[in-house]
Amino acid sequence: MDAGVSPSRFDGQAKLLVRSLLSGPSGARRALGVFHRQQRANPEVSLSNFIETLCRGEITCPDTGAKPLAVQPLVCLFPALFKQNLLSFIHLVHPVLPQTAVTHLLKCFSQDPHPSPWVSALVRQLERNLGAHDTEPLHSPLCSQRLKELSQRLVGFGETAGWAKCFSGQTVDSESQTGSGLSEFGTQRKRKGSFVTLDSDGEEMGQQSKRIKMDVCGSECLDTEEQSAKEEILESDTPVETAEDLPPASGGPSDTLPEHIKVSVLQIKELLESQTEWDQSSMDVFKVLNDCDPGQVEVLCSMLSLPDLPEQTLPKLCSCILAPCSDLSYSTASALIKSLLLEKVLTLSEPASRCLVTAASSLCSRCPRPMCHALIGPVLEEQNIGNPQAELLNRLIEGCLDSHYRLLVLQMTFKIVWNEAVLSIIHSLLDSKPDLSEELFSQFIEQLVIQGPHFTKSVKFAKMMLTVLTKYSSHVTAAHKHSLHGCLMLNETFLKKPLQAALKRISHT
Structure with missing residues (x-):
């Protein structure tokens, strides 16, 4: 935030939104999660005051003393990343906002003395959503000029229908004399081609041709600033909630998750980091576990860093997981148990805390078979387990497992080398007199x-x-x-x- 922007300008709820929008590339999604929680706590919550504060004039001091003091909207004093996140956030929630408030905010952006191409493109996209500037292109005049120059260089001066000839929907193979390499390039990066905004609702082939042409321009001619604008306009042509504020596609684990699960991951992460009490509506975000396959559950657990959660969070988290998701599949429950408990149990050097015992007991009572295979079995197989592990397992066996699962655990002991800790577990099993x-x-x-x-x-x-x-x-x-x-x-x-x-x-x- 600019040094001249005082957080005291915002009330408590708005400060949370500001903090989220300043948090990085995922700021828009974080702000959306904050807003949804505020709505659940108070259905009457409104963003009108937040937008009104951003539109208020703020006295600014120029960099040099030669210019007089000026008054600018508060929103113009924030860094570019905040503005980008703010506009993406407004894009997500503008249907529930008064159109006059959004229009006023967009007019304030026009007073920014140093607008970035990215922010300008997002402003124009929002204006289109509101029914204004339907024909104004999203790209800058400089980009338009460079596109024209590139078109002339690739196809030739005065030659008509050159681009349409290359990209008219016909298959252009590697033997084509004109544009063969260009066609291959356009095919490889066709997804990146939504750079130019169409001036009409014309033919589909024309749309595809323009998308491919603009990608070539982006790769060969645009400088860093224009390239940033191009990429943001790209994002603007797709739903912002699927393109903005998510980690870039880099082959990481999160790339395997559908968009709605990524949204839930961010909401759960914010919930885990919050210091407030969880209400029933907050717990509903854990219902996403029913939509995950085994691989997605493991990715989700990794993204949430569940093995690193403090133990005092475990009982509350386990009750949330089990309440709305009582039909957890075996694989889902196993992945959660392994992520939440296994490392904590294996590293015990003293008796387990009350929080760890409570969490383990709740999961063991509701998911006994996954508990046996994902926690009890791996702990037994660890050669160096001691009395803390044995004490915890005995409590689970005695308090949570029926005869069938006690027999299962006993069979597990036939496949390992016994030590003193394992002996105490076997003794506990025999004392319970399984059949x-x-x-x-x-x-x-x-x-x-x-x-x-x-x-x-x-x-x-x-x-x-x-x-x-x-x-x-x-x-x-x-x-x-x-x-x-x-x-x-x-x-x-x-x-x-x-x-x-x-x-x-x-x-x-």
Whole structure:
């Protein structure tokens, strides 16, 4: 913002809009999100005062003392980026604004002593939307002159229908004597061709020809300033909400998202960054998750930097995700759980915070299968997990998982190397008395025998064995007893005798 522009000119709501419009290339979209939240909080909110403030005269001091003080509209004192974002924002919301207010604002732009081509093009585009200047071209006179010179140079002086001959809708192949390279160039960059505004609603072929011609001009003749104007006019010919204030197409992850999901990403990001309470209407933005495929959910999570969210935000975020999206698909829920929780759980060095436990419990209760595969399984597979991870997983297992999913977690432990933390998780699973089939119990006994030699001095392992021999005595077969007897012989803890006694009682049944 110019040094002469005081933020005190605006009220609280308008200051938020100003801040959004100054925030960078995405300023128009940010301002739209702010305005929508203000509308939800107060349906009577209006932009009239905001526009009126921008149109007020402001005394300015010239760069040199030779000129007297001047009065300019406040909007002219803002940087070019603000003006571009403001005009794009007005383009998005002008249907709900009084036409007189928009017209007045556009007239104020005409008093700008140093207008940029980009801003001028946006002004003219808005004037067209309001029904004015229908035939005035969007490009500058300088650009028009250069277009004429280029046309003459490429086609020849006095030759009629030269451009139409090259681009009349007929296929121009590489063997054509005239304009072959030009045709190829126009085909490659045809999307960039909406530079010239048509003077009439003429034939479609004529429109295509002009679009291709203007792209050639943009690539060969325009200097930096004119090229910027060309690109902005390009954007103006398409809906501004899909071209303005989004990251440029550079092959990044966001390019894979449809426009409406990109809008929701920005709204969610602003919601996460805000310090205000979330109302029900704010939560509705999370409904976009139902429109995402698995790949888009991962891109969305990355753009929102969900792994880096502070833990105190998690409970509120999880309740928002689950409330409107109770039918989350397995893949969507898995991607969200992995992004939100996995890194935080793996890096625990002390007991999990209340916020982390609350968030994990809510997701585990509503999405148990994704929770098992996206969080519990990967944590178990981590070789260096400790007591903080085991304590959290035990709370989830005991409080959120039914017998079916407890059996699933138990099967996961058959595929990993056990340690003390894993032993406590297995013990917790067995204590909950899931309904073990004969086959599953035999697999478990096999794991006890295989991994037992590593825990001859482990009290946790001995306690787990005692649970098996007391709570699951009816599952123990003769083959199991033989295997367990060899395992108990290696035990060196104070529980060895109680274990042998428990095994002996089974042998007499």
